[in-house]
Amino acid sequence: MAAELIKNVAKEQIFSLSKLVEVEEEQVASLTLSQMPGCKVTVFAIDANEGMASHAAGGDALVTVLEGTGEITINGVPHTLEAGESVVIPAGAPHAVRGVTAFKMLLVVVLPA
Structure with missing residues (x-):
């Protein structure tokens, strides 16, 4: 049987x-939907004024806000995103995440082969 590529959803x-x-x-809070060698997909729920301190990823990261308002700081520049908006964080770029309001986001990280 093949590995489960997308998990935690029917x-x-x-x-x-x-x-x-x-x-x-x-x-x-988070739920991982996929964690394969070349791609990671996670849904996050972040309370207002909570988040993740500055860090970097080995691949490009696509962030899409599902509801609420979040702030994604990339290379020291803050970007405020509303529901339905997205931003790509380049591989290796330092970035941080903070809830302006409580918000939810989808994170897709695409890693080099």
Whole structure:
């Protein structure tokens, strides 16, 4: 049997990404949907004024805000994203994430082969 490429959701069923993970008070919550050698997909729920300190990833990272408002700081420059908006963080770029309001986001990291 082949490895499960996408996990933690029912296949052939319609679902809402934003309902897969709930905002928890003063927390960053996440649910991994895929973690393969070349691609990682995670849904995050981040409370207002919570987030992730500056770090870097080995691949390009696509962030799409599902609901609420988040701030993604890339190379020291803050970007405020509303629901439906996206930004790409280049591989190796230092970046941080913070909830302006409680928000949810989809993160897709594409890694070099």
